[in-house]
Amino acid sequence: MFTTGSKFYLGISTLAAIVSVVFLITNDQVALGCVALLGLMVSAGIIAGASLASRDGGDTENATTSAAADPAPTSSIWPLALTLGLVVLIIGIITEPLVFVIGIGVILAALAEWLVQSWSERASADGKFNALARKRILNPLEFPILATAITGVIAVSFSRIMLAVSKDGSAILFIVIATLILVAISLFSLKPSIRTTTVAAIATVGALGLVAAGITTFGIGEREELVIAAEEGHYSHQECGEEKSKYYDKHVERTVSSKSGVIATVILKDGELTAQVLGIGEGQKQITVPRANPTSILFQNLDDTEHRLTAYLGEKPVAEGVTEDDLRCTQMIGKGGKQVLTVMIKKPTFAEGPYTLTVPGIEGTSIEMIVP
Amino acid sequence: MMSKAVEEIKEPTVKKRNPRRVVAGLAGLSGALFLASCAKNAPQDTWQPKGENAQKIDDLQRPVFAIAGVVGLIVLVAVAVVIFRFKDRGQPIPHQTHGKPVFEITMTVIPALILAGVGVFTARTVFDLAKTDDTEMIINVTGQQWWWEYDYPVQDGISAPIISSGQLVIPVGTKVLLRETSRDVIHSYWIPALNGKRDAVPGRVHTLRLEADEPGIYAGQCTEFCGLSHANMRMEAVALSKEDFAKWVDAQLAAYQSPTEGLAKEGEAVFIAQCSRCHQVNGLENANGDPIISAPEENVLAGAAPNLTKFMSRNTFAGATWDLLNKTCRDNVWNATSEEFGAKYLAGVSAECLNVADLRDWLRNAPAKKPMYADPTKLADTGGLTRGMPNLNLTEDDIDKLMAYLLTLK
Numbered sequence A: 001m002f003t004t005g006s007k008f009y010l011g012i013s014t015l016a017a018i019v020s021v022v023f024l025i026t027n028d029q030v031a032l033g034c035v036a037l038l039g040l041m042v043s044a045g046i047i048a049g050a051s052l053a054s055r056d057g058g059d060t061e062n063a064t065t066s067a068a069a070d071p072a073p074t075s076s077i078w079p080l081a082l083t084l085g086l087v088v089l090i091i092g093i094i095t096e097p098l099v100f101v102i103g104i105g106v107i108l109a110a111l112a113e114w115l116v117q118s119w120s121e122r123a124s125a126d127g128k129f130n131a132l133a134r135k136r137i138l139n140p141l142e143f144p145i146l147a148t149a150i151t152g153v154i155a156v157s158f159s160r161i162m163l164a165v166s167k168d169g170s171a172i173l174f175i176v177i178a179t180l181i182l183v184a185i186s187l188f189s190l191k192p193s194i195r196t197t198t199v200a201a202i203a204t205v206g207a208l209g210l211v212a213a214g215i216t217t218f219g220i221g222e223r224e225e226l227v228i229a230a231e232e233g234h235y236s237h238q239e240c241g242e243e244k245s246k247y248y249d250k251h252v253e254r255t256v257s258s259k260s261g262v263i264a265t266v267i268l269k270d271g272e273l274t275a276q277v278l279g280i281g282e283g284q285k286q287i288t289v290p291r292a293n294p295t296s297i298l299f300q301n302l303d304d305t306e307h308r309l310t311a312y313l314g315e316k317p318v319a320e321g322v323t324e325d326d327l328r329c330t331q332m333i334g335k336g337g338k339q340v341l342t343v344m345i346k347k348p349t350f351a352e353g354p355y356t357l358t359v360p361g362i363e364g365t366s367i368e369m370i371v372p
Numbered sequence B: 001m002m003s004k005a006v007e008e009i010k011e012p013t014v015k016k017r018n019p020r021r022v023v024a025g026l027a028g029l030s031g032a033l034f035l036a037s038c039a040k041n042a043p044q045d046t047w048q049p050k051g052e053n054a055q056k057i058d059d060l061q062r063p064v065f066a067i068a069g070v071v072g073l074i075v076l077v078a079v080a081v082v083i084f085r086f087k088d089r090g091q092p093i094p095h096q097t098h099g100k101p102v103f104e105i106t107m108t109v110i111p112a113l114i115l116a117g118v119g120v121f122t123a124r125t126v127f128d129l130a131k132t133d134d135t136e137m138i139i140n141v142t143g144q145q146w147w148w149e150y151d152y153p154v155q156d157g158i159s160a161p162i163i164s165s166g167q168l169v170i171p172v173g174t175k176v177l178l179r180e181t182s183r184d185v186i187h188s189y190w191i192p193a194l195n196g197k198r199d200a201v202p203g204r205v206h207t208l209r210l211e212a213d214e215p216g217i218y219a220g221q222c223t224e225f226c227g228l229s230h231a232n233m234r235m236e237a238v239a240l241s242k243e244d245f246a247k248w249v250d251a252q253l254a255a256y257q258s259p260t261e262g263l264a265k266e267g268e269a270v271f272i273a274q275c276s277r278c279h280q281v282n283g284l285e286n287a288n289g290d291p292i293i294s295a296p297e298e299n300v301l302a303g304a305a306p307n308l309t310k311f312m313s314r315n316t317f318a319g320a321t322w323d324l325l326n327k328t329c330r331d332n333v334w335n336a337t338s339e340e341f342g343a344k345y346l347a348g349v350s351a352e353c354l355n356v357a358d359l360r361d362w363l364r365n366a367p368a369k370k371p372m373y374a375d376p377t378k379l380a381d382t383g384g385l386t387r388g389m390p391n392l393n394l395t396e397d398d399i400d401k402l403m404a405y406l407l408t409l410k
């Protein structure tokens, strides 16, 4: 009387009911979990009812072929891959989220392959045709994914090598590797009779060498100057004065702009700073900045010479009993240029203010940032 | 395998259900649902606009709803007719034809015209609601888990910054522009009677127009799922007449009065010891006469806790989820006529009107009252910072003192 489909959903529903009882007994904070479990019970129950009423879509009458007529299934590595994926997943739960994600990836891939394979094996009585059917569906998926994975591994290995060797060395290395690849490929094309296995072997050796070098250089780490740059931090060298900074103003032409989302646009024009505030209007000398919240201000330089906008955010301690001005600034911006400055002010104005925005080198004009 | 298959084939008869009964049941159910949607006391009803902006939305949504309803009805009837007239009674499959250009083009053009018509009016309303150039008052609104902060920049009629939370106080008949942002995750500001929703997104400023025609309280709630206590992140817009609003501003800017004696004085000391690391009370000073500056950014993940300087001038607390007024006094304010409302609201919370039970519960164990991530043993992920207010394990004695002190904050 129960159809196959309805049995499945009834099973889920019953299981959910049992689990929710167990859950109720064993847990203190029950509301959310119970809602979820009872929801599962009810929804699976409804689906069970639907599939019962429709006799699983009414297809059961046609299920008349005998099992003996089906060709025997071929061997498959996907159950194994699925198990592997599960193991990786479980390891991921207790170790790294990344491992968990990889586990999910393997499981999904194995499931897809397995599903399509088992479907294709029953597509007809002809094994060859079935294999073709499998390829038709899976190759368009397999090839791009595999290619992406291989490219990714090569790119990562290559970047590790390039980050580890010195700046000049990396240039030479790049030329050498590129030349080698060019030479090899030229030879292949000159000798079309060469066996594909030979080509594959050479390519594999090259790729393995690359990956091995990548792993080795990953172990060695990045070249010294990069390590130092990372340690010192870009922004610790922020020099907010009138002159260009050795560390900070290197790529001025790459100023970032953002049309909306800023709390105010601060404009320098004819030696005068004014703020244009969304909803309030132009020509403001005062802007309100929320406390302890990173807030973006857009600086636009309409002056002829390069300038930067500097925010004074009070004093900051640098050592026992020593403080210095807490400054944040944009880079030197040329005429018409824009750049976003993000500030975060922790104390209200009445505690440590006034906080100001100024342009080094231009006296007598500033904008006050009020922190309530 | 075989036996199962056979078993299933042998049993094709399905018990006939009575379709009439099913239809009647469905009709009854939908009727009940329909009636249930007509709640009487529904302060967040989107069909009752109380200001210009909400009115514009209403003017759009009523005709659109009607059109959609008519279209829906036509489709439903058509589907029902097809189901019942053409159901499989064993008749032969009728002759199949392909395509009927006139019919198909008509059925494409009519919906396209309807959509275009609706689209024109929708676009107009969208642009109307995005206008910012007719603003008469600016209020900055900052969302955080799980309450709203309001700050009023200096502007006409407001001589110094004002900061508040939970209840947004606005003057009636004034085009108020909210400038929304967030300190942590995305929230969304929504006072259904006054306008639609607008997301508050960290690092961005979004504007929302509000205007109330009549004095009164307009309820709303955060409408972007924002974590554990999203459901307890409410807000109210309180509209006051222009004169009353001016009085409210004066009261907000009045200097802090330190209690001089009694329980409240002791409460101030407890507050300084226990609460002032998170909560700012402007004007509060330590023994040396230096202002006490809170450091919520060192204690709370969002970097903020409600400013309590004029706490008892509000009617609600903790994300406007609980009333500061007891039932009688609350009803008295909510049900006041437009004329009386302002004075009643401005009276704030008195000792007689205070909702002692809920506020005491809050002080006794805030996370038990409102779910928050504030268990000190589970804060490794946030570097010890809480989301919301932690349980401070105060003694009943200290709570007595704090209650007396908090009552003086207005």
Ligand SMILES: [Cu+2]
Binding pocket: B143, B144, B146, B186, B187, B188, B222, B223, B224, B225, B226, B230, B233
């Ligand atoms: Cu929220």
